[in-house]
Amino acid sequence: RAVHSYEKYNDLDTINAWSANIAAQNPTLVSRLEIGTSYEGRPLYLLKVGKSGTNKNAVFMDCGFHAREWITPAFCQWFVKEAVDNYGSDDQITDLLDNLDVYVLTVMNVDGYVYSWNSNRMWRKTRSANKNSACVGTDPNRNFNAGWCTVGASSNPCDETYCGTAPESEKESKALADFIRANIGSIKAYLTIHSYSQMLLFPYSYTYALAKDHTELNNVAKGAVSALTSLYGTKYTYGPGGTTIYLSSGGSDDWAYDTGIKYSFTFELRDTGKYGFILPESEIVETCEETMLAVKYIADHVLNNA
Numbered sequence: 001r002a003v004h005s006y007e008k009y010n011d012l013d014t015i016n017a018w019s020a021n022i023a024a025q026n027p028t029l030v031s032r033l034e035i036g037t038s039y040e041g042r043p044l045y046l047l048k049v050g051k052s053g054t055n056k057n058a059v060f061m062d063c064g065f066h067a068r069e070w071i072t073p074a075f076c077q078w079f080v081k082e083a084v085d086n087y088g089s090d091d092q093i094t095d096l097l098d099n100l101d102v103y104v105l106t107v108m109n110v111d112g113y114v115y116s117w118n119s120n121r122m123w124r125k126t127r128s129a130n131k132n133s134a135c136v137g138t139d140p141n142r143n144f145n146a147g148w149c150t151v152g153a154s155s156n157p158c159d160e161t162y163c164g165t166a167p168e169s170e171k172e173s174k175a176l177a178d179f180i181r182a183n184i185g186s187i188k189a190y191l192t193i194h195s196y197s198q199m200l201l202f203p204y205s206y207t208y209a210l211a212k213d214h215t216e217l218n219n220v221a222k223g224a225v226s227a228l229t230s231l232y233g234t235k236y237t238y239g240p241g242g243t244t245i246y247l248s249s250g251g252s253d254d255w256a257y258d259t260g261i262k263y264s265f266t267f268e269l270r271d272t273g274k275y276g277f278i279l280p281e282s283e284i285v286e287t288c289e290e291t292m293l294a295v296k297y298i299a300d301h302v303l304n305n306a
């Protein structure tokens, strides 16, 4: 197996070995649990990061929803590293982990991620078989019960935004939704990390109607983006998904919001199209460092307002 590096893209086996190790090496801060298995039978590992305690609120963050968006699992790994390395020295991180748990799903779409390494770098969807079709996979970010398959999604299994046969038809979507439902009392924020476009989005994407918490979410996004931009000047846009990027239904962020998780955000990391999904490894560190500032800003707002 390849040697793990935070400054390179790691394959799934390397990531799974990394998550086992970082939990074993930091038993008071990190634990690893399995929340389900993928279509092809791979485990879905969730890291719980935070000082052990009772009745703590939590943030849920996932990466690797879409197979080709390799910068996103890289960020989730970076986040966990920063958390364990700076706990006890950085006040903000220490305060965060003392008072919040952060659930990190480093790779949600494990089958797709492996396929993008072995077969098709530009793969997006899951790898489930579709009945009566030669086309494979469902778009996991069209597969949640939020305006499901109404706008900005396709009912054609050959399309990149195929919504699936029903909400949570994908094992991976159902595992994620089941975990959040089971922990709905403590999960106060949902962050789902995608690439690319350099945007910070919040509900709704399935309608142009403003979310009831629009003003607060917009202000949080504004603050998070300015924190991000302060490091390297990377420009982000922000706003409701429907007007800021495009109308799309069945998204995990809209579902989390309608399930009662007020602080629900979708990140679109670097870049804006020069390299797109094939972001050079030379940009991993800067992308992760600037994104940390935005995630810490949001976590801080949750800590003080949830």
Ligand SMILES: NCCCCC[C@@H](C[SeH])C(=O)O
Pocket (backbone or CB within 6 Å): 066, 141, 194, 195, 196, 201, 205, 241, 245, 248, 250, 251, 252, 253, 254, 266, 268
């Ligand atoms: N829930 C939809 C949030 C906005 C669209 C996000 C992008 C990430 Se690649 C998409 O799923 O098309």
Ligand SMILES: [Zn+2]
Pocket (backbone or CB within 6 Å): 065, 066, 069, 141, 194, 195
């Ligand atoms: Zn995506």
Ligand SMILES: [Zn+2]
Pocket (backbone or CB within 6 Å): 194, 195, 196, 197, 268
């Ligand atoms: Zn994207």
